[in-house]
Amino acid sequence: MKKKRLLSGLLIGLMAFSLVGCGVSGDDISQIVIGSANPMTGDSAQFGDMKVKAIQLAIDEVNEKGGIDGKKVKLEIGDDTGNPKEAPNVAQKFASNDELLAVIGHWNSSCTLAARGIYDSSGIPVITDSVNKAVTDGTTPYVFRVSLTDTDQANKLAEYAYKKLGKKNAAILFTANDFGTGLKNDFTKKFESLGGNIVGTETYFEGQSKDFSPQLTKIKGKNPDLLFIAGYYVETALIAQQSKELGLDVDMLGTEGISSEELVKLGGDAVEGIKFTGFFHPEVEFPGTKEFVKAFREKYNKDPDTYGALAYDSAKLILEGLKKNGVSRDGIKKYLEEVKDFPGVAGPVSFKNNAASRNIIILTVKDGKIVPADIQPDK
Amino acid sequence: MFLEHFSNGIALGSIYALTAIGFTMVYGIIRLINFAHGDIYMVGAFIALLGITALNLPIVPAFLLGMAGASIVGILIAKFAYSPVFKAPRINLFLSAIGMALFLENFAMLVWGPETQSFPNVIKNTVYVFGGLRVSKLQLIILGTTIVLVLILTYIVQYTKMGKAMRCVSQDMDASRLMGINTNRIVYFTFALGSSLGAAAGVLVGMYYKAVFPMMGFVPGLKAFIAAVIGGIGSIPGAMLGGIIMGVSESLGAAYISSGYRDAIAFIILIIILLFKPAGILGKSVREKV
Numbered sequence: 001m002k003k004k005r006l007l008s009g010l011l012i013g014l015m016a017f018s019l020v021g022c023g024v025s026g027d028d029i030s031q032i033v034i035g036s037a038n039p040m041t042g043d044s045a046q047f048g049d050m051k052v053k054a055i056q057l058a059i060d061e062v063n064e065k066g067g068i069d070g071k072k073v074k075l076e077i078g079d080d081t082g083n084p085k086e087a088p089n090v091a092q093k094f095a096s097n098d099e100l101l102a103v104i105g106h107w108n109s110s111c112t113l114a115a116r117g118i119y120d121s122s123g124i125p126v127i128t129d130s131v132n133k134a135v136t137d138g139t140t141p142y143v144f145r146v147s148l149t150d151t152d153q154a155n156k157l158a159e160y161a162y163k164k165l166g167k168k169n170a171a172i173l174f175t176a177n178d179f180g181t182g183l184k185n186d187f188t189k190k191f192e193s194l195g196g197n198i199v200g201t202e203t204y205f206e207g208q209s210k211d212f213s214p215q216l217t218k219i220k221g222k223n224p225d226l227l228f229i230a231g232y233y234v235e236t237a238l239i240a241q242q243s244k245e246l247g248l249d250v251d252m253l254g255t256e257g258i259s260s261e262e263l264v265k266l267g268g269d270a271v272e273g274i275k276f277t278g279f280f281h282p283e284v285e286f287p288g289t290k291e292f293v294k295a296f297r298e299k300y301n302k303d304p305d306t307y308g309a310l311a312y313d314s315a316k317l318i319l320e321g322l323k324k325n326g327v328s329r330d331g332i333k334k335y336l337e338e339v340k341d342f343p344g345v346a347g348p349v350s351f352k353n354n355a356a357s358r359n360i361i362i363l364t365v366k367d368g369k370i371v372p373a374d375i376q377p378d379k
Numbered sequence: 380m381f382l383e384h385f386s387n388g389i390a391l392g393s394i395y396a397l398t399a400i401g402f403t404m405v406y407g408i409i410r411l412i413n414f415a416h417g418d419i420y421m422v423g424a425f426i427a428l429l430g431i432t433a434l435n436l437p438i439v440p441a442f443l444l445g446m447a448g449a450s451i452v453g454i455l456i457a458k459f460a461y462s463p464v465f466k467a468p469r470i471n472l473f474l475s476a477i478g479m480a481l482f483l484e485n486f487a488m489l490v491w492g493p494e495t496q497s498f499p500n501v502i503k504n505t506v507y508v509f510g511g512l513r514v515s516k517l518q519l520i521i522l523g524t525t526i527v528l529v530l531i532l533t534y535i536v537q538y539t540k541m542g543k544a545m546r547c548v549s550q551d552m553d554a555s556r557l558m559g560i561n562t563n564r565i566v567y568f569t570f571a572l573g574s575s576l577g578a579a580a581g582v583l584v585g586m587y588y589k590a591v592f593p594m595m596g597f598v599p600g601l602k603a604f605i606a607a608v609i610g611g612i613g614s615i616p617g618a619m620l621g622g623i624i625m626g627v628s629e630s631l632g633a634a635y636i637s638s639g640y641r642d643a644i645a646f647i648i649l650i651i652i653l654l655f656k657p658a659g660i661l662g663k664s665v666r667e668k669v
Contacts, residue, residue, distance in 0.1 A: 041485070043594055045493030176639055203639045208598050210588045213387035214633035214641070221380060234495045238588055245506055245515050246383070266497045266590055 032073045032327060034059065034318060035094045035124075036311075037105035037115065039082035043207030044232075046262070047107050051129075051311035052077055053300050055104055058315035061295075068322050076100060080111045087111035088118055095122035102126070102318045102332050104311055109135060109150075109178045116140045125321075125333040127314040129307060131256075132178045136354040144336050145355045146310050146317075150179060153255055153277055154186035154230075156360050160377045161226055161253055162194040169199045171224035171250075173215060173239060175206040175231035183230035183255060199224050206232060212242050220248040227251070233258040236274070237267030244270045251275070256360075259306045264368055271365050275373055278363040280309035280346035284372060292345040306346070313344035382512040384634045385627065390518040390587070392626020393525035397580035398603035399610070399618035400532065401573030407549045407613040408569045410469070414476045415456060416577055417600020418483035421593060423449035423578020424498075424585040425491055431499055438501040438586075445582045446575040453574025454567050462563070480600070487593035495592040498585040521583050528579055529619060532572070536615065541568060549613070577603075598642070605649045611659025620660060624648070 036055050038048030052075070059073045067073060076097070078090035087106055094100050095118055102125045106112045109132030119126045120140040128135060128143060131150040135143060148156075161167045170191055174180035180203070188198050199222040202215035216239065219227065227243070227250050229236050236258040243250070254276035263271055278284075282293045282303060292312060296304040304312070317339065318332055325331030341348040349356050364373040398420055405413045427445030430436040436444065460479045464471040506515045536542040547555040548565045556562050584599070585591045606625045610617025625645055632644035652659065 041488060041493060045488070046495070049493065203637075205642070207594065208642070210584070210590070210595075211387070211391055211630075214384055214630050215638045217380065217383050217387070218634055218638075234590065234592075237497075238590065241589065245504065247506065247513060262494065266495060268497075268500060268589070 030071065031099060032068060032071050032322065033076050033097060033100040034073060034315065035076050035078055035097075035100050035103040035105075037078040037080055037087070037090045037094065037103055037111075038107045039111075040077060040079035042081040042083065044082035044107060047307050048079070048082075050305055050308040051104070051107065054296065054304055054308035054312040055315045057292075057295060057299060058312050058319065062319050068319065069327055071327065073319065078105075080106050080115075082108055082111065084110040084114035087115040091115035091118035095119065095124060100124065101322065101327065101329050104128075104314045104318070106130060107307070109182075112143070113178070116143045119143065123329050123333075125318070125329060125336060127317060127336070129310045129314070130179075132182055134178075138353065141354065142333060143354060144351055146314050146349065147256070147279060147356065148358060148360065149355060150182040150255075151186045153360065154183045155190045156377060157228070157253060157255065157277060158187050158190035158194065158196075160362060161228070162191060162196050164375050164377060165226070165251070165253075167196065167226040167251070169197045169222075169224045170226040170228050171200040171202075171219045171222055172198060172228045172230065173202050173204065173212070173219070174229075175235065176203045177206060179257070180206075180230045187228055187230070204231070204235065206235060209235065210238060212239050213246060216243045216246050216248050220246060224250055226253060229254045229258070231257060233260045233263040234266060237263055237271060240267050240270040240274060256306050259363060259370070261303060261305065261370065264365055264370065267365075272368075273364060273366075275362055275364045278306060278361045278372075279358065280304075280306045281361060281363055281370070281372055284361055286345060286347050287343045289345045309344075309346040313342075313346055313349060316344070317342055317349065380511075380634075381631075384630050386512060386514050386518060388627035388630030389623065390521050390626070391630060392623035393522050394580050394583055394587075394622075395599070395602055395606045395625050396619045396622025397525055397528065397576050397583070398599055399606035399622045400529070400615055401575075401577040401580075402600075402603045403607040403610070403612055403615060403618040404569055404573040404576075406607065408545065409461070409465070409472075409552075409566055411461065411472050411476060412604065413573075414473075414600060414604075415460075415479035415483060416573070416603060417596030417598075418480050418487075419449050419453055419456070419574045419596070420577040420581035420584075420599060421487060421591075421596035422452050422483060422581075423574070424581035424591045424595065425487060426578070427582040428496065428498055428585060428591050431501065441501075442579070442582050446578045449578030449581075450571035450575040453570040453577075457567055457570040462566070480597075484593055484597070491593065493593060495590050498589045498591050500589065501586065517587050521587060524579065524583060528576060529615075532576070532615070535572070541565075545569060602645055605645050608659055609649060609652050611662025614659070614661045617659055617661035624660075 036052050038051050039045050040048045063072050080087040080090045104127050109130040112128045112130040112135050120142045126143045127146050129147045133149040133151045136145045172184050174184040200219050252274045256277045258276050259278045321332035321335030325335050340350050362373040363370050402416045423445040426448035427441045430441035430444040460475050464475050504517050544560050544565050606621035607618045610621030629641050633641040
């Protein structure tokens with residue numbers, strides 16, 4: 001009998017306790033979740049890895065200071081494998097999570113274009129570093145771009161090549177996706193309108209092509225004075241090496257897609273002197289750049305790259321929006337629309353029609369190091 | 380210009396040939412389209428890279444280490460992934476191979492990371508110019524290594540007891556078993572041999588392009604399959620021929636048609652061959668399939 005009473009007492013106690021528990025958790029969201037939708041596996045996994053590292057750094061800094069409104073910020077990682085078929089699945093998963101307030105990503109344009117409709121209809125603000133111009137064509141007000149469009153970048157590069165470097169006959173080698181094709185078309189248009197000639201265009205497939213000798217041999221026959229490479233660093237390193245072997249001695253120009261320490265590791269001597277766009281360089285300092293680079297080095301034992309820096313700025317923008325306008329998706333969107341010259345580690349950020357406007361810097365490889373080039377474009 | 384494209388194609392073709400031989404050997408013995416073969420090629424390249432960077436081996440021992448490591452991996456795969464489903468319908472074996480390929484890719488990503496890793500500059504590459512023909516030292520090494528390995532393989536298959544047994548098993552496994560041949564041992568030996576050739580191709584690619592990464596085996600695996608079918612699947616000389624044809628036609632096709640179509644060209648050749656000579660170029664004339 002005694003035993004029974006004890007048991008029922010325990011049961012009642014337990015029930016009361018669980019009721020109290022319910023009351024607390026039903027109140028409001030207990031944590032803030034930010035999503036990162038990037039390639040974590042597959043051919044482009046290294047970019048996703050860098051971005052996640054940088055976002056985590058920004059979140060840790062906020063959490064160490066007690067979070068936002070007493071709530072800790074958590075990062076949820078979605079893996080789109082760099083494949084536009086996977087991207088909508090990631091977006092769908094994020095959209096069904098009420099605690100998730102904003103997304104950073106996707107890394108490549110094809111993925112962003114495939115997923116942006118889902119984010120937009122669920123009202124999740126997205127900051128992406130994809131460069132295809134269609135990403136911010138005005139149809140998806142929740143999607144913001146922190147980098148320059150490929151058009152802006154190609155225009156600035158064409159101008160730099162023609163006016164600053166004095167090149168007249170350019171050949172183009174581009175990766176066969178939205179990014180590469182967009183760059184090729186825009187560069188061609190601008191370069192020709194300035195008075196230059198495009199003597200040859202060749203293409204390849206990112207992550208699959210390793211042998212560029214047919215393309216390069218063909219380009220060699222056209223005698224260009226500049227080779228514009230619209231692609232990423234792995235292929236660019238191979239292109240540089242193979243053109244050396246084929247005896248194609250020509251100045252090379254690339255985009256921010258090749259701005260990575262790995263370019264030098266893979267390319268060795270062959271990439272000496274190659275020039276490319278940068279949005280970020282540890283030596284080009286803005287407020288906070290030094291601290292960011294130091295913190296990143298301490299935590300991960302490597303230097304941040306352009307994508308890392310942009311992802312860090314994106315995370316900071318979102319966190320700032322949460323602080324300013326309260327914990328909601330629309331608060332972040334409102335903040336992004338209104339922000340003026342946000343002090344990012346890769347330079348000040350403001351959005352106009354959802355796209356950031358910023359200056360480019362030209363980087364080059366000198367003695368195995370990536371440094372700002374001697375000749376810089378006009379501001 | 381034509382000669383330059385041609386020599387590029389020969390170098391590329393010898394690599395395809397090496398990969399295709401391993402592929403075709405396994406098919407010859409157990410009728411398995413081994414889709415994990417391309418990933419064994421990747422594993423071989425990574426093991427050789429490990430030998431160079433972690434153990435500080437010179438290139439030749441590292442090369443042999445890569446081949447040895449890959450043959451052990453090949454045997455393990457045969458033992459744990461293929462022999463349990465050996466008696467099951469063919470489709471199970473095929474699915475097991477695809478599963479194995481995915482497993483190896485993701486395993487490599489976990490162990491070595493997803494990034495492309497640079498292969499150290501082990502051989503100073505110089506370019507020789509003969510008239511209009513430019514040939515690099517590495518291209519010559521690739522061609523030379525391929526020829527040496529193929530000669531060794533031919534010797535093993537034609538003149539050793541093991542080779543004789545392999546040829547028997549490829550003709551009729553059950554009859555061979557009745558004649559007292561340990562067919563399991565032959566199957567494992569074939570896997571070891573085929574995998575080591577695949578690994579050799581992987582290491583050569585690593586040296587040539589100075590880059591090694593977990594997904595590097597996928598496309599070459601497919602190309603090796605095509606090369607094997609073009610030459611006549613199951614036939615070693617056929618695989619060599621198929622590989623060379625693929626390499627050269629890809630290089631020339633990319634040069635004179637369009638670089639965007641270079642992978643498609645491989646498949647177009649495959650379709651043409653299948654339409655006009657379904658058994659492959661050397662498919663009929665060579666009876667012994669090993």
